[in-house]
Amino acid sequence: MRPRPIRLLLTALVGAGLAFAPVSAVAAPTATASASADVGALDGCYTWSGTLSEGSSGEAVRQLQIRVAGYPGTGAQLAIDGQFGPATKAAVQRFQSAYGLAADGIAGPATFNKIYQLQDDDCTPVNFTYAELNRCNSDWSGGKVSAATARANALVTMWKLQAMRHAMGDKPITVNGGFRSVTCNSNVGGASNSRHMYGHAADLGAGSQGFCALAQAARNHGFTEILGPGYPGHNDHTHVAGGDGRFWSAPSCGI
Numbered sequence: 001m002r003p004r005p006i007r008l009l010l011t012a013l014v015g016a017g018l019a020f021a022p023v024s025a026v027a028a029p030t031a032t033a034s035a036s037a038d039v040g041a042l043d044g045c046y047t048w049s050g051t052l053s054e055g056s057s058g059e060a061v062r063q064l065q066i067r068v069a070g071y072p073g074t075g076a077q078l079a080i081d082g083q084f085g086p087a088t089k090a091a092v093q094r095f096q097s098a099y100g101l102a103a104d105g106i107a108g109p110a111t112f113n114k115i116y117q118l119q120d121d122d123c124t125p126v127n128f129t130y131a132e133l134n135r136c137n138s139d140w141s142g143g144k145v146s147a148a149t150a151r152a153n154a155l156v157t158m159w160k161l162q163a164m165r166h167a168m169g170d171k172p173i174t175v176n177g178g179f180r181s182v183t184c185n186s187n188v189g190g191a192s193n194s195r196h197m198y199g200h201a202a203d204l205g206a207g208s209q210g211f212c213a214l215a216q217a218a219r220n221h222g223f224t225e226i227l228g229p230g231y232p233g234h235n236d237h238t239h240v241a242g243g244d245g246r247f248w249s250a251p252s253c254g255i
């Protein structure tokens, strides 16, 4: 696996249009991919091989949907199903607009390069980590779904948070916890059906934004469950989660 600092440096150099000579001077032996003119080939997580648009389907679309899951429109949640339909197109357009790209709803080089800039080699968005989303254990086991599913759900949650963070001025968002095994959930007195046990949920600290601003913004970024000030047990954090249905309650915030 390519160390992150090198990957970021390569991306920065190539992104700046610099020649490859300085890259080879610092590159690890594995960085022969720098011979490619495609910046995407340097990405340590996932590289798209072609443009995607309405009607496309498959794993490449599913990977795209994870990255734009935070752009479903107010009150909506984007399906991560590998089918590029109108909702995916609209999400891509919102993502493009958010980053000043031409909002054509077609995922091509400009869109993919922005995503590459936003993701780490483990596919998490640059401002969030698996460790932040799991303060219960190290292997995502013991929840209500398989460890792989819990981890995958947490990844989607992180991309939603990344979208929300960007919409709120790119100020740090404090994540105090996410996934819980059944045991961890019961130890903290979590609800018996808590979405924390599925990897869908994150508990946010006030940060510089405040609980209410976080709860209000979450409505625009794919969170179907939002619990905050005024809801029992949630005066000291804002809880956001994906998953089926919708339950928003933060009465002190007008939600």
Ligand SMILES: [Zn+2]
Pocket (backbone or CB within 6 Å): 196, 201, 202, 203, 239, 240
């Ligand atoms: Zn919670």
